[in-house]
Amino acid sequence: MSFETAARLTEILLALALIQQSLEHLAGPARERPLFLLRIALCVAVVAGWAAPWALAGLAALSLVTLHRFQGPYNGGADRMGLLALWCLTAARLAPAPQWRELAFGYLGLQLMLSYFISGWVKVVNPDWRSGRALRDVFQFSAYPVAEDLRGWANRPGALRAMSWAVMSFELAFPLTLLSLPSLAVGLCAAAIFHLANACLFGLNRFFWTWLAAYPPILWLQHRFF
Amino acid sequence: MLAAEDASADVWREFRPRPRRVSLFEMARRMLWNPRLNETLFVLSCAERLVETPTAHSEDQILAGIARDLDSSAGWLVFRLVFVRREGEALAREVLFQSRPRRLADIAAR
Numbered sequence: 001m002s003f004e005t006a007a008r009l010t011e012i013l014l015a016l017a018l019i020q021q022s023l024e025h026l027a028g029p030a031r032e033r034p035l036f037l038l039r040i041a042l043c044v045a046v047v048a049g050w051a052a053p054w055a056l057a058g059l060a061a062l063s064l065v066t067l068h069r070f071q072g073p074y075n076g077g078a079d080r081m082g083l084l085a086l087w088c089l090t091a092a093r094l095a096p097a098p099q100w101r102e103l104a105f106g107y108l109g110l111q112l113m114l115s116y117f118i119s120g121w122v123k124v125v126n127p128d129w130r131s132g133r134a135l136r137d138v139f140q141f142s143a144y145p146v147a148e149d150l151r152g153w154a155n156r157p158g159a160l161r162a163m164s165w166a167v168m169s170f171e172l173a174f175p176l177t178l179l180s181l182p183s184l185a186v187g188l189c190a191a192a193i194f195h196l197a198n199a200c201l202f203g204l205n206r207f208f209w210t211w212l213a214a215y216p217p218i219l220w221l222q223h224r225f226f
Numbered sequence: 227m228l229a230a231e232d233a234s235a236d237v238w239r240e241f242r243p244r245p246r247r248v249s250l251f252e253m254a255r256r257m258l259w260n261p262r263l264n265e266t267l268f269v270l271s272c273a274e275r276l277v278e279t280p281t282a283h284s285e286d287q288i289l290a291g292i293a294r295d296l297d298s299s300a301g302w303l304v305f306r307l308v309f310v311r312r313e314g315e316a317l318a319r320e321v322l323f324q325s326r327p328r329r330l331a332d333i334a335a336r
Contacts, residue, residue, distance in 0.1 A: 020258060023259075024264055025261070028265060029290065071275075072275070074264075076271060140312075141312070143270050146253070146256075146263065147244055147247045148245070149246060200253040204267075205264075206260075206264065
């Protein structure tokens with residue numbers, strides 16, 4: 001995948017993810033609507049390719065206003081990854097030299113890889129994750145399950161231990177998928193299924209669309225270095 | 227909710243309790259349209275912020291989130307944060323924060 005194709009695909013996927021989030025915000029307090037209507041307008045410009053790269057730079061500037069409005073990310077990790085993607089992409093578009101553009105874009109791909117690997121590492125050094133206890137706690141009493149019926153999973157310790165090890169193994173092994181394009185494609189499909197499951201079970205729909213938007217940079221990075 | 231600022235809060239209502247079950251269709255729909263649950267997650271993160279680093283912003287956001295669910299704008303609103311943790315095989319609940327009563331009419335919810 002060429003740099004230009006990957007960057008354009010990332011722009012479009014990220015703008016669509018931001019439109020989805022912004023539409024949800026329009027259902028919220030009236031005083032937030034101008035901010036998110038402006039964000040939708042800028043996203044439409046990015047998707048259409050109008051006023052490039054200034055529509056993207058406008059989105060990056062607007063992200064600071066949004067951060068101030070909510071005194072931090074609205075939706076935790078999904079917003080953090082969205083901000084990272086937006087700022088890397090903006091830097092990749094505005095940087096004066098090709099090597100700086102590639103560096104900014106490649107950094108996003110690298111961060112995507114690390115998002116899985118570090119998450120796996122943090123889990124595997126925790127005895128509660130290795131025993132399945134942490135996942136049991138999530139289902140038993142955390143605020144995340146979308147329905148009370150899902151709490152019944154807390155009574156299946158064997159299944160939860162297996163799920164914990166499946167998640168940890170996948171996350172820790174993810175960097176190895178960069179060795180070839182087919183293995184990376186399989187890794188990204190598995191990751192997308194993981195995010196889809198999180199969206200269904202815990203309502204984290206924004207993670208799915210935001211992480212999907214960061215897939216083209218890692219596909220380009222794989223092509224560039226392997 | 228309280229009738230007066232100095233009334234005692236004896237009965238507490240859980241904020242947005244989860245439904246018994248959610249259908250696959252509803253899960254699929256929420257992939258594209260999930261504003262209520264995302265707002266609930268934001269209120270939860272404000273609750274964590276309030277316990278770790280208390281700010282008026284976090285308290286205001288929680289009050290606004292609760293007030294949006296109420297039909298009436300009369301009376302006073304107070305909330306408390308109950309955190310659950312595991313102690314061995316048992317679950318322990320602890321109230322880590324209780325807001326001061328706020329007049330509902332003064333809360334910028336909508």
